[in-house]
Amino acid sequence: MKRTTSSKEIVLGVTGSIAAYKACEIASRLVESGYAVTPALTASAQELVGSATFEALTGRRVITGMFDPLASPDIEHIAVAQRAALFLIAPATANIIAKAARGIADDWLSTTLLATRAPILFAPAMNTNMYNHPATQENIEILKSRGCAFVGPGSGRLACGTVGLGRMVHVPRILEAVEIALHETKDLAGLFVVLTAGGTREPIDPVRFIANRSSGKMGRALAMEALKRGARVAIIAGHMDVPPPEGAEVIVAETAKDMAEVALSLAQDADVFVGAAAVGDFRVQNPSSDKHKRSEKGLEINLIENPDVISQVGALRRDGQIVVGFAAETADLIKNAKTKIKQKQLDLIVANQVGVEDSGFGTETLRACFIDSKGTVEELDLSTKEEVATLLFDRVSDLLD
Numbered sequence: 001m002k003r004t005t006s007s008k009e010i011v012l013g014v015t016g017s018i019a020a021y022k023a024c025e026i027a028s029r030l031v032e033s034g035y036a037v038t039p040a041l042t043a044s045a046q047e048l049v050g051s052a053t054f055e056a057l058t059g060r061r062v063i064t065g066m067f068d069p070l071a072s073p074d075i076e077h078i079a080v081a082q083r084a085a086l087f088l089i090a091p092a093t094a095n096i097i098a099k100a101a102r103g104i105a106d107d108w109l110s111t112t113l114l115a116t117r118a119p120i121l122f123a124p125a126m127n128t129n130m131y132n133h134p135a136t137q138e139n140i141e142i143l144k145s146r147g148c149a150f151v152g153p154g155s156g157r158l159a160c161g162t163v164g165l166g167r168m169v170h171v172p173r174i175l176e177a178v179e180i181a182l183h184e185t186k187d188l189a190g191l192f193v194v195l196t197a198g199g200t201r202e203p204i205d206p207v208r209f210i211a212n213r214s215s216g217k218m219g220r221a222l223a224m225e226a227l228k229r230g231a232r233v234a235i236i237a238g239h240m241d242v243p244p245p246e247g248a249e250v251i252v253a254e255t256a257k258d259m260a261e262v263a264l265s266l267a268q269d270a271d272v273f274v275g276a277a278a279v280g281d282f283r284v285q286n287p288s289s290d291k292h293k294r295s296e297k298g299l300e301i302n303l304i305e306n307p308d309v310i311s312q313v314g315a316l317r318r319d320g321q322i323v324v325g326f327a328a329e330t331a332d333l334i335k336n337a338k339t340k341i342k343q344k345q346l347d348l349i350v351a352n353q354v355g356v357e358d359s360g361f362g363t364e365t366l367r368a369c370f371i372d373s374k375g376t377v378e379e380l381d382l383s384t385k386e387e388v389a390t391l392l393f394d395r396v397s398d399l400l401d
């Protein structure tokens with residue numbers, strides 16, 4: 001996370017789950033990112049973790065109760081409720097979720113959650129049965145319907161020894177959800193953004209495939225940017241080296257044919273479609289159902305052309321729908337991209353240089369330019385994939401106006 005948030009205050013509500021120890025790392029990472037963090041521990045949380053750690057990590061007095069003699073002279077829960085940019089409840093017990101849903105105000109945190117108009121983000125942590133209980137599920141639905149955000153829970157081994165849903169998600173996921181919740185521009189709110197990401201894999205036999213070097217980092221950055229701007233996001237994912245961001249729907253499509261099928265189906269409802277995946281141009285005509293053996297003494301593979309996913313989406317586009325493509329080129333970047341934008345009927349194409357050290361598959365940065373349907377070329381400085389994603393959705397937002 002970048003240090004761009006200088007003085008925004010986050011109230012970190014820590015409740016009585018064994019995962020409370022992980023809140024120390026959350027506090028530390030938020031402070032490192034430039035946020036002012038006010039920790040508030042419920043009575044149960046104080047049984048599990050100590051205030052002194054949070055005090056040292058955040059440099060702030062930890063709020064532990066409603067009638068704390070050290071509290072500031074103004075009515076603290078109202079003052080904090082008004083100035084906070086976000087309430088992050090991590091871990092969130094079944095109890096705090098229930099109290100927030102029903103408006104119960106019997107301690108500092110639950111009272112302040114009623115008093116605030118800031119966004120609230122819950123990271124639930126509890127035993128699987130507690131999480132699946134209809135009461136908890138109903139409470140979560142109530143809170144979601146009021147605009148509260150949830151990150152997780154995930155699945156795995158729980159402190160109680162069972163394996164299942166209920167683990168608090170990993171800290172990086174929570175930090176990502178904080179970024180999404182705090183992003184000020186929500187210009188894609190109410191819109192559905194579909195994007196392809198990663199690289200396709202075309203089977204040769206059950207154990208081998210033809211792939212490419214795409215890491216999925218660009219697709220991930222695009223998904224994250226669209227989520228931050230308030231869109232509902234679906235990622236049609238080929239092979240990705242990086243995890244998709246929390247909050248995106250993910251549909252795995254390994255081959256170009258699978259990707260085309262899912263893309264054409266989802267594109268019908270999409271307001272914006274971005275084809276960032278590296279889709280293999282060719283596939284093996286007759287993949288073997290048995291593993292090829294060395295004893296075959298040589299192997300000839302016949303390749304046939306794959307569907308061009310973004311062209312098919314471009315050809316079926318609806319009025320008002322925005323379709324964006326990526327063109328990875330090793331030479332004649334702009335000339336080739338200008339041909340592609342016409343052929344594929346796109347609104348915008350991101351032409352990017354591949355095969356150089358600082359730009360292309362797997363790199364953190366990109367040498368790219370945007371070309372619109374009128375042929376206007378905008379060359380970008382060497383940019384991170386996150387910066388390209390921001391600029392791209394700025395252009396998309398202009399096109400949607």
Ligand SMILES: Cc1cc2nc3c(=O)[nH]c(=O)nc-3n(C[C@H](O)[C@H](O)[C@H](O)COP(=O)(O)O)c2cc1C
Binds near residue numbers: 019095096130
């Ligand atoms: C060791 C221990 C671990 C607990 N872990 C959880 C948990 O992960 N999730 C949960 O909802 N409750 C858990 N509980 C129960 C809560 O602490 C209990 O419901 C408490 O009333 C929650 O209060 P709070 O929401 O005000 O913090 C745990 C209790 C103990 C003793």
